[in-house]
Amino acid sequence: MSIISHECASTDGIEPGVALFRSLGDPARLAIVRRLAAGEARVADLTADLGLAQSTISSHVACLKDCGLVDGRMDGRRVYYSLARPELMEMLAAAEVLLAATGNAVVLCPNYGADAAVAEAAR
Structure with missing residues (x-):
């Protein structure tokens, strides 16, 4: 997939790019990505750092994982998230x-x- 093309303007093949930018277009998801840029964190850390509800953080982290942008690492019962x-x-x-x-x-x-x-x- 190439977002940038030297061919005539077309919408052919841009769906993955649209999905990528939409995945980062939500304020909560972008805040999570910005925070994870500083280092790995648990949902509890993200909740404390960003001031968002745990359920909000969890659903947005799941979305970012589904998009392949975030990974989780198990440490006992804890999951540490980082940029993928x-x-x-x-x-x-x-x-x-x-x-x-x-x-x-x-x-x-x-x-x-x-x-x-x-x-x-x-x-």
């Missing part, structure tokens, strides 16, 4: 560069920016 692919760190670093280069202009986007999130929450 170093390429994810590279992609997040590239996103930071892009956000800096655009002056975080995406925040102003009427469809996906800060105002859109507020409008969505009000619905």
Whole structure:
């Protein structure tokens, strides 16, 4: 699968890319990924660090595992989660560069920016 293509614009074959960006598009999942970038953590650690409910963390970690972005390591009865692919760190670093280069202009986007999130929450 190639997200970037030099052929004419087409939607053929972009579904995996769409799924990848959607998997990271949820604020809770992105926060979990950012936290795991700092090192492995248990659900209890993520709950404490992110201030989200345990059930929320568990369901989002399961989603990230299903997407192949997060791995779990058993240690007795505890599961320690970590990022599964170093390429994810590279992609997040590239996103930071892009956000800096655009002056975080995406925040102003009427469809996906800060105002859109507020409008969505009000619905």
